[in-house]
Amino acid sequence: MSADTQHSSQFALLRQRRFAPFFWTQFLGAGNDNLFKFAFTVLVTYQLQVSWLPGEMAGLVIGALFILPFLLFSATSGQLADKHDKATLIRGLKLLEVAVMVLAAWGFHAQQVPLLLACIFLMGLQSAVFGPVKYAYLPQHLNERELTGGNGMVEMGTFVAILLGNVAGGLLIAIPEVGARWVAWSCIGLALLGWLASLKVPASPSTDPALVINWNPVSETWRNLKLASESKSVFRSILGISWMWFVGAVFLSQFPAFAKDVLHGDEQVASLLLVVFSVGIATGSLLCETLSRRHVEIGLVPVGAIGMSVFAVDLYFASRGLGGGAAYTLAGFVERAAHWRVMIDLALLAFSAGIYSVPMYALIQLRSPASHRARIIAANNILNALFMIASAVLGGALLQLGLTIPQVFLAVGLLNVVVGFYIFLLVPEYLLRFVALIASRCIYRFKVRGDEHIPVQGAAILVANHVSFVDAILLMAASPRPIVFIMDHRIFRIPVLGWLFKLAKAIPIASQKDDPATYERAFAEAERVLRDGDLLCIFPEGAITRDGTLQEFKGGIMKILEQQPVPVVPVALQNLWGSFFSRIEQGTAMVRPFRRGLFSRVGLVAGAAVAPENVSPAGLRERVEQLLAA
Structure with a gap:
């Protein structure tokens, strides 16, 4: 690999076949997931009255159902990614996405909530298998100096895709009478574009072709967790990432209800919150390469943890005392100065989460042995899923106990202080690198x-x-x-x-x-x-x-x-x-x-x-x- 390639900007990777087709494949997949999920969430929150799925719980239920396959199938996924060529797996998974989106299109057309919930689960399955492939692919094609920038680009792309998918989903489903059909055709179109992009992903040979697949998810999950725990810095980084997803899941799942019940906004206001959050985390992810000087700089992790707590707590105070009345349109919402503090808090909280997560992903990839890197990333996904399901359970329990959504945000921000302090004591390297930074x-x-x-x-x-x-x-x-x-x-x-x-x-x-x-x-x-x-x-x-x-x-x-x-x-x-x-x-x-x-x-x-x-x-x-x- 030439010196120019090694030291070029992270954006130069978008001109190279080893990265660009993979980037657009995962970008389109993330966008499709979130267009589907958010349109469905808005549908049952604002439009359909489903007695067994109340609007305030819809985001939590849909989020938990999407995450459940990560818990059930990640162990098998990690083995498949280590045993087989990753490009072949990616193309097969994109075909599965096309099939699921055709099924979901009928669910939107007929407004069949049980069928759409089944499709949420199937998309979660597709994403669960794709996860270990995605993060094991990068260190096969990027060197140490490119790894932080490459991860930053992937995280930026993921959250920009979340942004565009959520905005598109919210806007399309809100179109009177034909919104559901527009969502259905958009999901099929994005799935087909993702499959076409996957055809250009270069070969990524197996790192352990002799691996014998263990199809027992329980025993293999335990084995993956043991593999990950062999390196303390890797395992504790996995715990740190899982906690970040716990925090993120609480916020993302509550945005529709937060916009409706606390900020008194319409569907477009809910979309705006997701725009602000996604832009914040994408910006933080991109800046990691500059801040780390193109190395894996885990000293940024405490910076991100501090920011997450500070702005989560301030979001609680910013959300108090906002008057009710008629629902705000998007224009009416941004006219109020008090709402700008809410948006700034969300943006900076998300920015901090981007700075927090990217160095830990890069560290896991760099310090995991290549022969079972995908299985360690599968262990990461398993713990991510457990933490996100736990966040759905805790969020639902706190709401059932009578806490308001801002109070839930406050509780998570304060808990982040405790968890962050504990992780940095367990892995002093984070604190030491922070001091060095x-x-x-x-x-x-x-x-x-x-x-x-x-x-x-x-x-x-x-x-x-x-x-x-x-x-x-x-x-x-x-x-x-x-x-x-x-x-x-x-x-x-x-x-x-x-x-x-x-x-x-x-x-x-x-x-x-x-x-x-x-x-x-x-x-x-x-x-x-x-x-x-x-x-x-x-x-x-x-x-x-x-x-x-x-x-x-x-x-x-x-x-x-x-x-x-x-x-x-x-x-x-x-x-x-x-x-x-x-x-x-x-x-x-x-x-x-x-x-x-x-x-x-x-x-x-x-x-x-x-x-x-x-x-x-x-x-x-x-x-x-x-x-x-x-």
Whole structure:
């Protein structure tokens, strides 16, 4: 793959066959799902009077029925995606969509609610099988630098399709007398266009052709969950994504009733809320590539979680005291200033959800073994389904207990604070990357060069000059994957920084003379890290420089390489000397916060890896010195 391809904008993927047909296939499918679902929801909320399906419960029931197949069939779907060519599966699924939409067309024409509910279930089945195929397809065709952008494009496309599908569904079903027929023909047309797009999807060979399909959904679901739980960061990311869908399902399912009963708007107002929400999440998803600098940056996840809670809570306050009376038309609704606060809250909540979810999807794809990646994504879909069904049950229960829809939104926003805090404690990497993100974007103007030399897979050692107390944090910000640091044991006594380094599982080291046990334990831990295939970073000077010059490199790295001969990547931290966190003024640090002002320029340059047999302390020092001058 050429360098130009690797570093081009995420939008350039739309001009490439490895991505564009797949993108339009999933875009048209998502649009069709949502045109169908939203038109059906509006039909039973505003037009049909069905005694056994009251309007305020229609969104919850339809949403739960669509999600149920994800719970029942995702385990089998993951096996099919790992065993078979994904392009072949995609084309077969699009033909199934055409058949279901023909059946749904008759349901709309005859206004047969039970038949339409059956079609909702069948579309859920089609989507459940498509899910593992979709997310396992991307890492087969995109590299690490493209994965965040590619996921952002898919998420953007999905929610723009949701937007267009919901708007079209709401507008078409509202047409007097002929609305249902227009919906029916539109669903068939979109299904046929999606099938035509799927014919151009390139081959995506099986990653495990010898896999024997286990058709027992219960035992296979359990096996998939066990596969996913083998990596803590992957499994906890799956839990985080599932929670995001829990929150999203509560909001999306309640929009028709929220528009009608709280905002006192007509069908077009309900559509407007979905427009605002979809544009927000699409924008957040697209911006992930820029904010992450084309790496998988999970430091964005806490940013998104904070935003989701803040704006969900404010939505509750924005929704109080809105007067009733005659139902607002779209024009009348947007004329009221109070309604703009509601729309801004929805947009920013959705924007935060986009920033929250895309890095976690990319992390799951990047860190899942290719041989059973689709089954791990199936596990993600299973848990997503459980969480969304739980959201429907909880939402319905809260409404039955007498809570208003804004109060339900408030409860979910507050619960998001608790869940987010719990997830970040379970996976400290999210919090650490968040701190690194803040340091590199809000405290410094941090420029990274040569980061392509930092390997995205396999064991390696980074060696860097030691200029300040935040060197490790900036290295974290520059690396596409976690780094384990060997650090002077005294740094762990510093308030806040010491706690962060303990959270990062940094390895304390002391001199052999001062503490032989800590010295030997550090090298044993370093060997374990490299044996596990992870990144290790050491500061061969042994201490933070006191005069800004590069000190002599000590020989500890040679002892590590004797046990684990791995590539060594030289790294230079530039322009940190004289900053708040470096030693200056009688050897002290952190005494004058604005000594260099805010957003001072600092940098990191990584050089080409050195083979272990060519490593020497003096040679590494010379390479780092050359990088400092670059």
